[in-house]
Amino acid sequence: MTPAATPLPPHSLLAQLAEQRGAFADAYTLHLPRAVTLAEFVEAFYTTRLFKVERVLLALLGKPSSDAMARALARDEGERLAVWTVEARRPDELLMHEDSGATRSWFKVEAGGGATTLWFGSAVVPRRRGPGGEARFSGVFHALLGFHRWYSRALLKAAARRLG
Numbered sequence: 001m002t003p004a005a006t007p008l009p010p011h012s013l014l015a016q017l018a019e020q021r022g023a024f025a026d027a028y029t030l031h032l033p034r035a036v037t038l039a040e041f042v043e044a045f046y047t048t049r050l051f052k053v054e055r056v057l058l059a060l061l062g063k064p065s066s067d068a069m070a071r072a073l074a075r076d077e078g079e080r081l082a083v084w085t086v087e088a089r090r091p092d093e094l095l096m097h098e099d100s101g102a103t104r105s106w107f108k109v110e111a112g113g114g115a116t117t118l119w120f121g122s123a124v125v126p127r128r129r130g131p132g133g134e135a136r137f138s139g140v141f142h143a144l145l146g147f148h149r150w151y152s153r154a155l156l157k158a159a160a161r162r163l164g
Helices: 013-021 038-046 049-060 067-074 139-163
Strands: 024-032 084-090 093-098 103-112 115-124
Touching: 013 024, 013 084, 013 093, 013 103, 013 115, 024 139, 038 049, 038 067, 038 093, 038 103, 038 139, 049 139, 115 139
Parallel strands: none
Antiparallel strands: 024 115, 084 093, 093 103, 103 115
């Protein structure tokens, strides 16, 4: 069970954001041999042991969260978790933005035939533009890109494991 880097579905919330804002975006998929709802996926993702490490670090910065908040967010009964707020939601997708507005997290489920494809993606909106309007990303962005890709896959794999 290894997440695969996958092109964004063209009409997804993340693809639309990337196109409109000239953002860097990536996505990873994993297939589970059972039906999974978006709510189950989002709750599993935000309550994995791996993600709880990030939640602890954010709590130390004054942005606490809990499993109950994750559950409420997943069930569309809450709009916020730590530094993330719901930006857009569809029955099979959730797009979150973090407080600075520079990054997004995206979740999608595609169910069919008793199985589900879990999608997890991210976007980084450029803060600077070149003379022709092209996106320019900082050296920090480029330095952290390898870690980001590893961490995205690890988070998706942890959520899938939790979903069993």
